[in-house]
Amino acid sequence: MDRWIDRQQLANNTALDAELALEVLEIFKGQVETWGQMLDANDEPERWADAAHTIKGAALGIGAGPLAEACKAAETAGRADPPPSKTRAAVLINDIRDALYPTLESVARVDHELRVSGFLRLS
Secondary structure, X not given: OOOOOXXXXXXXXXXXXHHHHHHHHHHHHHHHHHHHOOOOOOOOHHHHHHHXXXXXXXXXXXXXXXXXXXXXXHHHHXXXXXXXXXXXXXXXXXXXXXXXXXHHHHHHHHHHHHHHHOOOOOO
């Protein structure tokens, strides 16, 4: 069982279509690459909250619950009034990164599996 990606959710979100699943994984990777650069505690809170929001949506699309939860916490804090301190922002952003890297490793495994076998193992 993969802790970082819920394969059943990915399968449900893509109707068991391997090509669609590969496309969704590519979209996720693109969103992370683009928006991940905006996860900077020294930036305006709205900027990193927007980045967290976008990554959260991409994470939900692939069934990456732990990453989505970390993004949700950062997004909520970044939109709060008053915004969190720079130290708290750094912790929240690091929580995203702590979930992001193993999620990307899981994405690579699922991507490989789909390309080799043509289907997603659900167990």
